[in-house]
Amino acid sequence: MGDIFVLAEHRRGELREVSLEMLAAASSVAPQLGGKITAILLGSGVNSFAEKLAGYSDKVLYVDDPLFAEYNSEKYQLALSDLISRYQPELVMVPHTTQGVDMAPALAVELKMPFVADVAGLSFEGGKLQPVRTYYQGKINADFAFKGKPPYLITVRESSFSAGDPSKQGTVEKIASPLKEDIQYRKFVEYIEAVVGDVDISQAEILVAIGRGLREEKNLSMIEDLAKSINAVIAGSRAAIDAGWLPHDRQVGTSGKNVKPKVYIAIGISGAFQHLAGMKAAKTIIAINKDPNAPIFTVADYAIVDDLFKVVPKLTEKLKELRA
Amino acid sequence: MNSEVRSFLEKHDLLGCVQCGRCTGGCPVTARTDLNVRRVIYESIDEKMLDKMSKLPDIWDCTTCSTCAVRCPKGLKPLEVLIGLREVLVESGMVQSTVRDALESVFQEGNPWKKPRATRLDWAEGLEVKIAEPGEKVENLIFVCCTVAYDPKLQDIARNLVKVLNKAGVDYGLVGDGETCCSSEVYNLGEAGLFEMMVEDNTELLKGFAADRMVTISPHCYSTFKNQYPLLKMEIVHYTHLISELLAEGKLALPKEVSKKVVFHDPCYLGKKNNVFEEPRFILKQVPGVEVLEFERKKERSLCCEGGGGKMWVETESRKERLAETRIKDARALGADVLAVACPFCILTLDDALKAKGFEEEMKVADILEILHEAAG
Numbered sequence: 114m115g116d117i118f119v120l121a122e123h124r125r126g127e128l129r130e131v132s133l134e135m136l137a138a139a140s141s142v143a144p145q146l147g148g149k150i151t152a153i154l155l156g157s158g159v160n161s162f163a164e165k166l167a168g169y170s171d172k173v174l175y176v177d178d179p180l181f182a183e184y185n186s187e188k189y190q191l192a193l194s195d196l197i198s199r200y201q202p203e204l205v206m207v208p209h210t211t212q213g214v215d216m217a218p219a220l221a222v223e224l225k226m227p228f229v230a231d232v233a234g235l236s237f238e239g240g241k242l243q244p245v246r247t248y249y250q251g252k253i254n255a256d257f258a259f260k261g262k263p264p265y266l267i268t269v270r271e272s273s274f275s276a277g278d279p280s281k282q283g284t285v286e287k288i289a290s291p292l293k294e295d296i297q298y299r300k301f302v303e304y305i306e307a308v309v310g311d312v313d314i315s316q317a318e319i320l321v322a323i324g325r326g327l328r329e330e331k332n333l334s335m336i337e338d339l340a341k342s343i344n345a346v347i348a349g350s351r352a353a354i355d356a357g358w359l360p361h362d363r364q365v366g367t368s369g370k371n372v373k374p375k376v377y378i379a380i381g382i383s384g385a386f387q388h389l390a391g392m393k394a395a396k397t398i399i400a401i402n403k404d405p406n407a408p409i410f411t412v413a414d415y416a417i418v419d420d421l422f423k424v425v426p427k428l429t430e431k432l433k434e435l436r437a
Numbered sequence: 438m439n440s441e442v443r444s445f446l447e448k449h450d451l452l453g454c455v456q457c458g459r460c461t462g463g464c465p466v467t468a469r470t471d472l473n474v475r476r477v478i479y480e481s482i483d484e485k486m487l488d489k490m491s492k493l494p495d496i497w498d499c500t501t502c503s504t505c506a507v508r509c510p511k512g513l514k515p516l517e518v519l520i521g522l523r524e525v526l527v528e529s530g531m532v533q534s535t536v537r538d539a540l541e542s543v544f545q546e547g548n549p550w551k552k553p554r555a556t557r558l559d560w561a562e563g564l565e566v567k568i569a570e571p572g573e574k575v576e577n578l579i580f581v582c583c584t585v586a587y588d589p590k591l592q593d594i595a596r597n598l599v600k601v602l603n604k605a606g607v608d609y610g611l612v613g614d615g616e617t618c619c620s621s622e623v624y625n626l627g628e629a630g631l632f633e634m635m636v637e638d639n640t641e642l643l644k645g646f647a648a649d650r651m652v653t654i655s656p657h658c659y660s661t662f663k664n665q666y667p668l669l670k671m672e673i674v675h676y677t678h679l680i681s682e683l684l685a686e687g688k689l690a691l692p693k694e695v696s697k698k699v700v701f702h703d704p705c706y707l708g709k710k711n712n713v714f715e716e717p718r719f720i721l722k723q724v725p726g727v728e729v730l731e732f733e734r735k736k737e738r739s740l741c742c743e744g745g746g747g748k749m750w751v752e753t754e755s756r757k758e759r760l761a762e763t764r765i766k767d768a769r770a771l772g773a774d775v776l777a778v779a780c781p782f783c784i785l786t787l788d789d790a791l792k793a794k795g796f797e798e799e800m801k802v803a804d805i806l807e808i809l810h811e812a813a814g
Binding site: 315352355371385 | 751756793
């Protein structure tokens, strides 16, 4: 008793980092629970993953079967329910990923396991394990207590724990596949890749956005210079896109993309309402515009009221100096 | 055929379509995009096509201007088919993130602009305004509109209306900070469920005022309350109706001359959708000094500015000239000093187009209320 099971996740030939994060979390509570850490791995041709996981756990139990080549919640549930019933661990950890949340609730129901989802931390109160969940975008933590008897099930949020260094040499045990034949009613079909555009401005940390104030397309080189000096991505207002200076997917605003980068530098953008609504969530907004009444200044943290053709080259020069 | 699909076909009377193509022929956005309304209707008859049709980017090109409905010889409403397809997509949860954000904002804050409800009346600061109390008897309950209340560029419209009403001694009251989006755009973006909920909530809220009628600033609110709120029994009028009354009854004096050539752009939601053509023109003609010009494409043939139908949240990728720009060029060719409108969305699109065309020096885009306020002195 007191053992912890950690379900390792892999996808398209890669062991996912969340597996190691969960093992680190397990290590942090294993002493209090007084048990061993077992990594569970289901896959096909995954010996190397098993070896790697052994560096972070006391034991690795793995199934190597072509029927487990791709994730399938039905098969995973079957295998896990079998292992949990046999070994009776105290705690079972499953990643809170699309795979994990697809399977965990059904598993919890099947085995009548007390279940806490989307766990971001683990604490102890009166010798009892308490999973921690967060609310209001991380502003509030809530401790949960399990009702009933173990085994307990939790799904663990990605990036909530830091993966440690390999410090263990666990035993690796290959176990027989619980599947005799393939499941017919739920099948893996294919992976569909998200369509990637040239650049996704909604993911950029620093955006340099231009507006009609830039006047002509040839002035774009000046902006590219600035963007390059701070590794920024260039975006634009609707007017700049309409003028054909930038491709359509670079448009910021309610009819383009809503963005919230760490830094947003608005150059020659007066700030139409729809533009402001699309970018005001940026952490720091720097606006350069010669019109002091431009609405962009109502949302800006830093305002430079001057001719952009004077400001931008000087700014680029200074930034280059600072970075040199 | 399952019952849901049968209802789509029945709801839009698709089999009533004779495929004459007048909808596509009249559709203004075909000048810019590949939208072919006739074909969409034809293909939507096949139940198996609905999912696929709902994923066509073309269905988001429609501005819901109603030209197709005005021209359909069978009295169908082709634009509703496009909205219906958007509903299918919304139902599947696959809408653009900008649309999702706008809808979420309406749900949470009662406006599509992600603005806090608490600041809805900020435009009225320092102004003498009367806010209606629930149960209080007012002749004219004023519904401001989210876009007018929050967009700094448009807030003057509301301020000008209040000033004019004060001057004319009109008995009015604003709905106040409880005012909640009419949800015209929620409907047009295909969120039928949220729309239904907002209609219920708003009906409840507005019934609480003992008002004879409600006056809206935006034609979009006007059209929605008038045509899509079956249980709201009060009379709904657009502000041009109220102002026309005041002028006709001699209650509003316009002592100052405004020597301008003014051309009026018929907003689709006032004109094509509700046949209000005369009131705005009547008002302009009462302003001393104003010379009223007319577009060749006017009244039910008026060219849409592309501001409605959810277009504030969905961009058409076409690089071809925006219809608003065409409109600006037409106004310029007429020699107009002012392109007058009576709709907040029209102001936004036309004012952008004015800048894009570089006519800011020669011409301006203004709401009728701005001209009126100037004339009232």
